Amino acid sequence: MRIVSMVCCMAFVVAACGGGAAGTTSTTFPVAAATTSSTTSSTTAPPSSTTTSTTTSTTTTSTSTTTSTTTSTTTTTVAAGCPAAPPIPVGATVSATKSVDADGDAALDVMTTYLVGADWRLRVDLGAGGSIDVVIADVSPLTGALALGAFDIEGDGTGELFVKVDGGAYATLVALYDVDGCGVVPITIGGERAVFAVGASVSNFAGLNCDGSLLWTFEGTLIEGSDGMYEAIDIPYTLEGHVLTQGVGDGAVVSAGEIGPLLTCGDVDQV
Numbered sequence: 001m002r003i004v005s006m007v008c009c010m011a012f013v014v015a016a017c018g019g020g021a022a023g024t025t026s027t028t029f030p031v032a033a034a035t036t037s038s039t040t041s042s043t044t045a046p047p048s049s050t051t052t053s054t055t056t057s058t059t060t061t062s063t064s065t066t067t068s069t070t071t072s073t074t075t076t077t078v079a080a081g082c083p084a085a086p087p088i089p090v091g092a093t094v095s096a097t098k099s100v101d102a103d104g105d106a107a108l109d110v111m112t113t114y115l116v117g118a119d120w121r122l123r124v125d126l127g128a129g130g131s132i133d134v135v136i137a138d139v140s141p142l143t144g145a146l147a148l149g150a151f152d153i154e155g156d157g158t159g160e161l162f163v164k165v166d167g168g169a170y171a172t173l174v175a176l177y178d179v180d181g182c183g184v185v186p187i188t189i190g191g192e193r194a195v196f197a198v199g200a201s202v203s204n205f206a207g208l209n210c211d212g213s214l215l216w217t218f219e220g221t222l223i224e225g226s227d228g229m230y231e232a233i234d235i236p237y238t239l240e241g242h243v244l245t246q247g248v249g250d251g252a253v254v255s256a257g258e259i260g261p262l263l264t265c266g267d268v269d270q271v
């Protein structure tokens, strides 16, 4: 019975990223080698021709080494991240900021939801450099959008992004997103954006659990005349790429005391 007792002890290991430039120390060696070689040969050659050839050789070698080092450093920087998006506009309203690893490179990224004009936007500033900034479709103007955090649902190393996008009388609606290259895409079920209810009232409850390989929804309805018992069902979903596929559910009758936390996916915020 997964509803009651799912306690995920997830070791969310974020490796420290030791940044460091490589390949710069070799710059001086070709120059030194060329100079030494030229000097040696000039010792045995006639003085007049030695002076001319040594000068030419040293100048040529030095120019060539400098050019090649500069080109290599520039290429590495571009390949490591994504293009920089424009900064969050002055006057925008930031609703939440979370540290996540959305692209799975072990460098922490910053996930932000904010309102500018009439648009709620989701922004990811990547630890490797660059940023992604997209409009979130179908956000309730009553609740706005709220970044809740990220969890690696299927265990492939990338964190899926949890965002509150709507809310009703007892439940909050949570949508899921994936970083895909230098973009962010909604996770879908049956071709539609995946949105899940999380919340509880006296007569109903609904929530989400993650176990490191599957996403589980659970929900229950009070059985009338049962003295506080609920008819409940758990449903597993597998995530492949950006698509969730529903598995076979499992029903049970539970008491109110047996209902666990309503959102248990690592350190993703309760709603």
Ligand SMILES: [Ca+2]
Binding pocket: 100, 101, 102, 103, 104, 105, 106, 107, 108, 109, 126, 127, 128
């Ligand atoms: Ca990252």
Ligand SMILES: [Ca+2]
Binding pocket: 151, 152, 153, 154, 155, 156, 157, 158, 159, 160
């Ligand atoms: Ca993942």
